Amino acid sequence: MLSRCPGVPAEEVFRDATCEPLPELQPPPARPGSPYVMDGHQATGIDAQGLELLIADAAARAHRMLTSALPGDETVTEDLWRDSVRIAASHQDEEIFSRLCTGTGRLPMELNFAVRAWKFGGEAGLDVLERMWLPPKKALDQALSSLHAEWDGSNPLYLRVWGNRITADGLDVQIRLGTGGLWYPYAREHGAWWPCGPTEQLAYAALQSALASSPGMR
Incomplete structure (x- = not known):
């Protein structure tokens, strides 16, 4: 059986110790270093x-x-x-x-x-x-209300909600809400949904971006 050593309490050890302050954290470089290029001798026998x-x-x-x-x-x-x-x-x-x-x-x-x-x-x-995830109902209700209120198309806007995705039926466009609160535009191409534009703060802006990128609307 191992004997237990009494030891020294950490509080006693560090009671009179003096610690120097850590150096100030420097900002990182603006960009990574220059890429390394191998010469012919170094590249022998490897995938350069x-x-x-x-x-x-x-x-x-x-x-x-x-x-x-x-x-x-x-x-x-x-x-x-x-x-x-x-x-x-x-x-x-x-x-x-x-x-x-x-x-x-x-x-x-x-x-x-x-x-x-x-x-x-x-x-x-x-x-x-x-x-796919399920956003709060309030966020989806607000998005749907703004989409219908701001819609200025000649035909009615038919929206279908599935999880975090709002699809405009008949227009081949969709917007998706990310967990960070931004909207992502999507357009249907060859039977699949493709990301088609940068993120937007507002649902209607994402819908307009999707419409501008949709093959069927060009």
């Missing part, structure tokens, strides 16, 4: 393009995580799929896109949907694309 991409992305991710760790900022959730979407949205390269599809096991159409959502709304936009 893939490694350069990973190095550049690691710098961008580190910068974003440093910024998000500062007081008042939200921590960014990271996982393989969201990382892949972010990389695909940042690098317009067919080979990179193909490799990301293979690495995540997703179809090109799925990654295309996700990339467009990320470009318009970042991680929150991707969440709106992939997840």
Whole structure:
């Protein structure tokens, strides 16, 4: 059996200790460092393009995580799929896109949907694309009232609510409410709902943005 040592109370140890103040927190750099480029000798026997991409992305991710760790900022959730979407949205390269599809096991159409959502709304936009939730009834009632009140189309506006999504029947447009209180415009293309514009504070502004982007309204 182990014997118990009496020890020294922490209060007694630190009673007379003097602690120097921590150095002032410096702001993060405005942007990540310059991307690293490998020369021919260093690239022998390895995938130079893939490694350069990973190095550049690691710098961008580190910068974003440093910024998000500062007081008042939200921590960014990271996982393989969201990382892949972010990389695909940042690098317009067919080979990179193909490799990301293979690495995540997703179809090109799925990654295309996700990339467009990320470009318009970042991680929150991707969440709106992939997840439905039930907003407070008051928020939906206010949105519906404003949509009907401000509608100036020649035909009546028929709206259908499903979770956080409001669809304008017959117009091939939809708006989705994010958990942060912003509205995301969507338009139907080839039988699927695509993100089609940046976020809006007001439901009617998001509806107008969706109508402007809808193939059927062009």
